[in-house]
Amino acid sequence: MFTVEERDRLRERLLARAEADGSIVGAAFTGSYAVGEGDRWSDTDLVLAVRGDLTPTLERWTGWLYDDLGARHHWDLRVGAGVIRVFLLPGWLEIDLTFAPETEFGPRGPQWRTVFGRSRPLEPFTPPDGDTLVGLLWHHALHARVCVERARWWQAEHWISALREHVITLACLRLGHPAAHAKGAHLLPDDLSTALETTLVRSLTAAELHRALSATVGVVTAELERFRPELATRLAPLFAELTNTPPAKYR
Known part of the structure; x- marks a missing residue:
């Protein structure tokens, strides 16, 4: 180095x-x-x-x-x-x-x-759009669950990890921390960081992927309640459908 x-x-x-x-x-x-x-x-x-x-x-x-x-x-x-x-x-x-x-x-x-040289005043970079991030959250949660049902373990892990990245971005946006590339992730509150640790996938099995997805959806739901409570209320029943029923692979 x-x-x-x-x-x-x-x-x-x-x-x-x-x-x-x-x-x-x-x-x-x-x-x-x-x-x-x-x-x-x-x-x-x-x-x-x-x-x-x-x-x-x-x-x-x-x-x-x-x-x-x-x-x-x-x-x-x-x-x-x-x-x-x-x-x-x-x-x-x-x-x-x-x-x-x-x-x-x-x-x-x-x-x-x-x-x-002479610098000029320019428009600041546009921050991430909150509605787009919320859309990515429910989109990725749905596709993660579908991949678990299809026994596509690596693809399910991909969607769960991407879901985690977007909820980190949303939290940074809400708190006014740098939001791009997780640059503000180290500034997140300890309780949120601890909850995010539970979202990590530890093995490629239906049971573990379902557990990790459920943990991630829990973090997503809690963050939405802070970011947009009324939207969290509308989406909560849908998120519950993804996590309350075990995948067919081990029912």
């Missing part, structure tokens, strides 16, 4: 190259490092403001990361008119480089530190 010194030297090289690149008119750190909350394991999130067409700059930087820094792989995420290119370097060094048009160079959240 990379050392802190290796990561810090890499950041210095990235900034030096950005300052020397005529097409780069701004640079900013995002993520935990931008607000002084990084630790020994933090990766590097750097936004580059590009003047003109992104493609030549993107290709030039990609070649440099492979030829000079030994990149092993990369993949892309689109964000607005920009591209987040995620690189893996030796020693498991991860670099998330955002190449953004200069008109889209600015913070969309609190984790932002401009190094040079």
Whole structure:
């Protein structure tokens, strides 16, 4: 694994190259490092403001990361008119480089530190939609139960795990914690974290999958009662149908 010194030297090289690149008119750190909350394991999130067409700059930087820094792989995420290119370097060094048009160079959240250039006010990222999350909860619970009935154990485990992830997101959204990628999960109350532990699938049997699903639905129901009590009342009888009757596989 990379050392802190290796990561810090890499950041210095990235900034030096950005300052020397005529097409780069701004640079900013995002993520935990931008607000002084990084630790020994933090990766590097750097936004580059590009003047003109992104493609030549993107290709030039990609070649440099492979030829000079030994990149092993990369993949892309689109964000607005920009591209987040995620690189893996030796020693498991991860670099998330955002190449953004200069008109889209600015913070969309609190984790932002401009190094040079002029940032612009931008609309913040849209938080997860509560109605969509609720829909995913009942959808995943239903499909988990169906998979148990069909003896599709791995698929049932998949839906139960996904159900757990969405209830964590919903709880983080309700409490005002970071909701994406379980980034606020460690901030959840102890009683909720303890309840979530019971949702883990311990073996691929009908009985255990039914138990885990019942435990997960219990957490879902309790969270819905906090999030939208009237909706929890409407859905409770339906959730009970999924969990009160044992699967046919061991009735």
